[in-house]
Amino acid sequence: FSSEGEKDSASFAQETGEFVANLVGRDLAEKMNRTSVNAPRGVNEFVYADLAMAPSRLVAPPRVAAAPAALECRVTEVFRPKALDGSPTRAVIVAGEVVGVHIDDAFLTDGLFDITKAGNVARLGYMDYASVDEVFSMRRPRWDKD
Template sequence: MYYEPSKGHGLPHDPFKALVSPRPIGWISTVGRDGALNLAPYSYFNALSGKPPMVWFSSEGEKDSATFAGQTREFVANIVGRDLAERMNRSSVNAPRGTSEFAYAGLTPAPSRLVAPPRVAEAPAALECKVTEIFRPRSLDGREIGAFVVIGEVVGIHIDEAFLKEGLFDTVKAGNVARLGYMDYSTVDAVFSMRRPRWEE
């Protein structure tokens, strides 16, 4: 099968998100200028640099996460463990602005050290971030698309020590949750290691 996205795929559901998977979930907590809290999961999320550590998330449409991050220039990217998958999904509800998804999903907002937005206390790890830029990507014809890309530098990292094993973060134990497309998710349940080859060897 071959198709051009602009001409349609002819399948019951668009396969694009399933093809580009698994995608880690950034559970983004933000606070608005007026103090309103917001918590929402984004599967358009990933790391983009290690030195300095930076992450990004993309909001399809100007939702509270992107709006609040733009107002305060801060956000927290919480890591979703398997035990939190159902509450993560609950926090994705299209609640009216001003509703605390923390309370709605039965989660505890914990103070951050260097940014105003709280982190999810129950999360296995959380990344405190300061926004470096927000932009709207353009399509081939030069039009801005409906997505808002938020990039942040990680200025503080919280790790639940229950998920540290011999000094390494145990992704299997944490069960990091990823999006597969459609209604499907996955967790880390098996790990294998490979070293990158070096030409001189």
């Protein structure tokens, strides 16, 4: 995940080495957006956004109880991009490896997580978001076979 500025989610992930990526649908979008508030350090964003917490199994941070899916992760790298002139930017990128997965059975189709059914929300930039309402597949070409 990325953060514009040192938000609690980025600093806590760096300090603890763990985070949870919650996949939310349109029904949780407004509450998810509330968690981006520029609150003082230590303000519980779950409480502020009126989101119920659920315990994780393999990492300490809790997950969003109502999220269709959540990925428990351990930090592998924290990256701070630089501007073209080499000066630091405010951006923080946290990468991690998934060590645990929670999926609400209501969002499974043929044993796989159905992102269309979940209506996953993605941040596009500015104030824009998208929710998944269609998925299609394409086979990737192979140089030696196509």
